[in-house]
Amino acid sequence: xxxxxxxxxxxxxxxxxxxxxxxxxxxxxxxxxxxxxxxxxxxxxxxxxxxxxxxxxxxxxxxxxxxxxxxxxxxxxxxxxxxxxxxxxxxxxxxxxxxxxxxxxxxxxxxxxxxxxxxxxxxxxxxxxxxxxxxxxxxxxxxxxxxxxxxxxxxxxxxxxxxxxxxxxxxxxxxxxxxxxxxxxxxxxxxxxxxxxxxxxxxxxxxxxxxxxxxxxxxxxxxxxxxxxxxxxxxxxxxxxxxxxxxxxxxxxxxxxxxxxxxxxxxxxxxxxxx
Amino acid sequence: xxxxxxxxxxxxxxxxxxxxxxxxxxxxxxxxxxxxxxxxxxxxxxxxxxxxxxxxxxxxxxxxxxxxxxxxxxxxxxxxxxxxxxxxxxxxxxxxxxxxxxxxxxxx
Numbered sequence: 361x362x363x364x365x366x367x368x369x370x371x372x373x374x375x376x377x378x379x380x381x382x383x384x385x386x387x388x389x390x391x392x393x394x395x396x397x398x399x400x401x402x403x404x405x406x407x408x409x410x411x412x413x414x415x416x417x418x419x420x421x422x423x424x425x426x427x428x429x430x431x432x433x434x435x436x437x438x439x440x441x442x443x444x445x446x447x448x449x450x451x452x453x454x455x456x457x458x459x460x461x462x463x464x465x466x467x468x469x470x471x472x473x474x475x476x477x478x479x480x481x482x483x484x485x486x487x488x489x490x491x492x493x494x495x496x497x498x499x500x501x502x503x504x505x506x507x508x509x510x511x512x513x514x515x516x517x518x519x520x521x522x523x524x525x526x527x528x529x530x531x532x533x534x535x536x537x538x539x540x541x542x543x544x545x546x547x548x549x550x551x552x553x554x555x556x557x558x559x560x561x562x563x564x565x566x567x568x569x570x571x572x573x574x575x576x577x578x579x580x581x582x583x584x585x586x587x588x589x590x591x592x593x594x595x596x597x598x599x600x601x602x603x604x605x606x607x608x609x610x611x612x613x614x615x616x617x618x619x620x621x622x623x624x625x626x627x628x629x630x631x632x633x634x635x
Numbered sequence: 636x637x638x639x640x641x642x643x644x645x646x647x648x649x650x651x652x653x654x655x656x657x658x659x660x661x662x663x664x665x666x667x668x669x670x671x672x673x674x675x676x677x678x679x680x681x682x683x684x685x686x687x688x689x690x691x692x693x694x695x696x697x698x699x700x701x702x703x704x705x706x707x708x709x710x711x712x713x714x715x716x717x718x719x720x721x722x723x724x725x726x727x728x729x730x731x732x733x734x735x736x737x738x739x740x741x742x743x
Contacts, residue, residue: 523710523711524711583721584721584725586708587705587708587709587721587722587725588725588728588729589701589704589705589708589729596707596708597707597708597709597710597711597712598708598709598712598718599712600712600715600716600718601712601715601716601717601718601721603716603717606716606717613720613724616721616724617724617727617728620724620725620728621728624728624732
């Protein structure tokens with residue numbers, strides 16, 4: 361498939377009939393380069409279902425925010441613009457993820473959980489931001505499945521037959537991968553640069569320029585989650601860990617054991633967190 | 636929450652959804668804690684699957700299957716750097732989880 365044609369197609373995802381109109385409006389709002397907190401807060405407040413989803417998510421132990429957030433206004437104040445934008449896209453695409461691929465929602469939530477836990481362990485100042493990065497890291501898969509369901513089914517078959525990941529097979533059909541596609545669409549939506557970096561390079565963290573630490577965390581979370589066996593990301597094998605990410609994180613064996621333990625209870629909560 | 640085979644049910648598990656018989660009639664409500672006797676009855680009624688709280692799908696087949704699946708997942712990556720360490724850590728973690736037959740999480 362021609363790369364430019366592919367890019368054109370996925371960047372106009374808002375025009376897809378399969379995307380609900382609420383999601384389209386949301387993407388328009390959160391994708392505006394100079395959107396204000398007030399605008400977002402207005403939008404969410406006028407959509408009780410969306411507001412409820414956001415509040416359910418931020419108050420879930422899975423998200424791990426200390427204290428309770430009772431209203432959208434409070435969420436806006438406490439979480440800040442970028443986290444809220446990511447969260448809104450996250451809860452909106454939740455159902456779409458599940459429609460695109462059974463298990464992708466759990467995979468995304470699981471990756472979000474591990475990313476936040478590791479971020480806190482590494483002392484990053486905004487672990488909640490890493491939750492969003494993990495939640496959205498595979499958004500390119502969803503975009504590809506929605507645009508090219510038949511081709512993506514072949515990608516998954518190919519990965520299954522060869523015993524490799526969909527990431528390895530995608531270039532045969534699309535000349536590129538879900539990582540690049542994810543970076544395109546989030547760039548199109550004017551998402552923060554670190555998030556675009558993480559999505560674009562979560563399979564090759566050594567190439568991340570803007571957010572190398574964050575990308576290494578999401579990469580590691582993706583691998584350890586697959587190793588643990590949770591959700592479904594289109595394939596059944598664990599891809600090799602990037603030695604660069606291993607060195608960047610510098611987690612000890614005890615660290616990893618504790619991360620697995622800490623994540624375990626939350627994974628159960630995640631399986632119950634349905635909207 | 637996971638849908639598991641009724642042959643894998645163990646006492647102490649809690650239903651996360653109502654259990655229906657083959658005709659779609661509810662036989663047990665969600666939240667019911669399963670006992671040895673109930674499990675026997677469920678199997679006798681020919682019900683194949685049940686939704687239970689806690690245990691995630693990976694462990695529905697028990698320890699042997701969980702570890703076999705782990706081996707399968709790592710098949711192509713075992714020789715890559717650090718993957719042996721990671722696999723060993725995950726194996727210990729899974730063994731810890733399977734050791735209690737999933738009953739621990741059902742008690743919460």
